Amino acid sequence: MTVTAPRPAPEVGSARRRKEDARLITGQTMWTENITLPGMLHLAILRSPLAHARITHLDTSPALREPNVVAAFSGRDVADTQGGLPCAWPVTEDLVMPVHPPLAVDEVRHTGEAVAVVVARDRASAVDALAAIEVDYEPLPVVLDMEVALAEGSPLVHTDQTTNKAYTWVFDSAQAGTGGAVDEAAAGAEVVIRRRYRQQRLIPAFMEPRSVVVDASADQLTLWSATQIPHVLRFLLAVVTGTPEHRIRVIAPDVGGGFGGKLQMTAEEMIAVLAARRVGRPVKYTETRSESLMSAHHGRDVIQDLELSARRDGTVLGLRVRLTANLGAYLGLVGPGVPLLGAFMYNAIYKFPAYRFECQGVFTNTTLTDAYRGAGRPEATYAIERIMDELAVEVGLDPLEVRRRNWITHEEFPFTTVCGLTYDSGDYEAATQKARDLFDYDGLRREQERRRASGDPVQLGIGISTYTEMCGLAPSRVLGSLRYGAGGWESASIRVLPTGKIEVVTGSSPHGQGHETAWSQIVADQLGVAFEDVEVLHGDTRSAYKGMDTYGSRSLAVGGFALVNACKKVVDKAKPVAAHLLECDVSDVEFSGGAFRVRGTPDGGKSLADCALAVFAAHDLPDGVEPTLDADDVYDPVNFSFPHGTHLCAVEVDTQTGRVSIRSYVAVDDVGRVVNPMIVEGQVHGGVAQGVAQALFEEAVYDADGNLLTGTFVDYTPPSAADLPDIVSDRTETPAPDHPLGTKGIGEAGTIASTPAVVNAVVDALRPYGVDDVPMPCTPERVWQAIQNGGGRS
């Protein structure tokens, strides 16, 4: 085939419809719950109704007499073999690491903890038989409040430990040599603002409940799971179960959302392994929504004590952060490290000269907390963006002006922050200007003035969030220095099939992000093949044996780098083949416009498919040319990815009822170059929705005994489309200088940016009523209460 057609329009940058959507949206696909294996049995799990108790009697044998029951067992039955669930991020040397048994042994430490298991021929029988299990509990003192847990003489969550404090972790810019001392900053300050903010406990509430199928027949262990981390899970299964890694296969089939909530090695996965081995047949477990809300890991739940020092002109001199983080009853896979991901973000887009961060991790009798969309960075961004508004009020400046006086200017990049991170690029001025224009900032301020002056019962508030974040997790060297247990590289493999079609194997593991589409677009451009001719394989450790999976907005930022590198290697391998076909010297071959050509000869050329067929036949390849074009790459990033942007939110607050209505929302994000604008916009919309949810709607609530009151979607209330505003989403484009595609991460930015934008708007609306904070979520009652407490209209 001779290539003469003009170069097609580039795929990268086009709003391609997602290849994977038809099967995901219709559900006609391999969700874990859709898997049925021959002879498969079903699990049901008995869970603790108490937050802390000793199990004084437990007999599963009556369940064996129930119809269709094959096996029943408790934690005591498997105590010697079940091992413990791992924590991969021991943030300090002296981290308190209690054993975390998949099935509780003799003691339960939060409601919903797994206590016993029934295996039956069908799910209904398994669920019914749970009632036959006999359990007696002796209640133990329950500790739920972090500050109570830290106090002298508090009841202990782990009675075999001496404290509820898991760790203290400190970063101090004076000690690190990256900045000054906060005490000196405070001493020289004209303004010192102290605030306490609380990040309420949230539940990731992914759409697809967690589900796992295990086949442990012969000497193989195959596990299908609705997980974000098939590769990490395979490694952990080898370590925890002692099964040789080469006999373990983990498959994340299509997975319906995660938001960090499936970045975990779960008790349920291990219980399914234990059960499958016990009965010698495949087993399946799918949680109910109520089980999911109660026992899948939660997010946030931190108290932030802040002290911001500044000059009267609004220049910030220093920031001190004391964080108290609720870890729950056990350590999650990366739970202790989540606050650290925020630690480097409190200075946000600003040039703070001094900074100190101190975090205490605390055990309580609650479901463990771990990564949830943004993981540490939304908390940090919320705190700093809220307190920058307080500074603006204190010094009498427009909140945008206070930000401008402190932010890193475009000319100052690359900029090394007070945390020692080097921000590679950014243009806060451009993003803010664009947002300001789209929002009609000045017009809305005028309207706000009018409503204030007329005493309108419906007040207008304007909220600002100028954010950046560190994502694209992560340089392995940095992860090592933070004591994280794994690296941060990512892999890509290109398989060039004989007909010129391409299989791409990625080590990232999509669960809704649209990798198949974006990777196809990139490969199409890099190799000059059609979008439709690329198949993206992922999530099965047999086909994609090498990977670090998907979280921390890393897939494109890190995995995309590996993908481009692998494509370049394919081109390099094809060049000698093309030279042979073109009957020229390899140094005369150039690859451009999707074809190999003799340099300086615009017409006539060979496609990758021509080369693929030539290596397939391999009849007359030049000496020394390997008969394959396949190539792999593993890329370890040199730096984080630093997307940024400006989100502006206008709310109307009905001061008679406290109801908050979002009137307009503008999100201008700078994620560098964009592979697929539609996917980016989808990420922004979903991210903003989740951030608005924290600001206005969602909170996991326990009663005084440690029962989760928000155990169904009646009480835990993710917003629907009807609760959310139209989102005006736009972009500025400051390419990431070190990335071959110039892209930055977008998976978490919307969530990180939006929560403070909304709450700042609510508080801004109520400033004339003496209100300077409303705790999240800003429910109508809390807003109304804040107005009542505010001392009246000034």
Place this chain on the structure above:
Amino acid sequence: MIPVPFDYQRPSTVDEAVRALSEAGEDGKVLAGGQSLIPMLRLRLSTPGALIDLGGITQLRGIRQDGDDLLIGAMTPHADVLASPLVRRYVPLLARATATVADRQVRHLGTIGGSLAHADPAGDLPAVAVALDATMRIVGPEGRRDVPAADFFVDYLTTALGPADVLVGVRFPAHEGWGSHYEKFQRMAQAWALVGVAAAVRRENGTIVEARVALTNMGPVPVRARAVELALTGAPATADAVGSAAGSAGEGTRPTSDLTASAAYRSHLATVLTGRAVSAAAGIG
């Protein structure tokens, strides 16, 4: 989750349904659309031994005029109520409240009778029935009887229906020419009401000559706001008069404190929302 096992019957006449319920005794439960019952079964909060599904009794579905009244079959789905020109003309308050019930899917499966018989204090339709003095038509082992709405709602999730009784229909007196409004305050767009106010007002020139007001979720059963009605009757149709009358909205209420709202906030909302509901019904500003 999976409900506990139960027997299921789908009779085709009311008499068969009553017989089946009599046989089931305390263990029987009527299925009338299932939009509240099925979630309760799935959470095992309700564990009846026998479900008697009224969905097969075709004569329980429909809306017709009977003299000055409108008769609505108990198994009429909310969506049919909403689409009915008769309802819009003669009982517009019912149409307005029904439009706020849950979401489109629920409104196509849930029924007016199921909603009234379930008697959830946060349900929207009981307050409408009480405000308009609707009458519940009940068939039981002893035959047929009519119970006024005010006597039908007995307590939290409890009505005048006996274990073998079937609510077959609701009779609404026509309120043609009345202004009406249902003011519902909820945390989420498709959630239950924290507080709701059903108001119907008849105006003559600039004066309110008759008013009917009832509150949702201000106690275990819907509350008729008699003090508000009294204050409104003969009052000028002005914002001031309405605001002043609405001040009595909390009288006789027993709001609860729960995860979604405190009693004090509910009482405050009752006043504000009553003012808004009556103003809207009376066409004020």
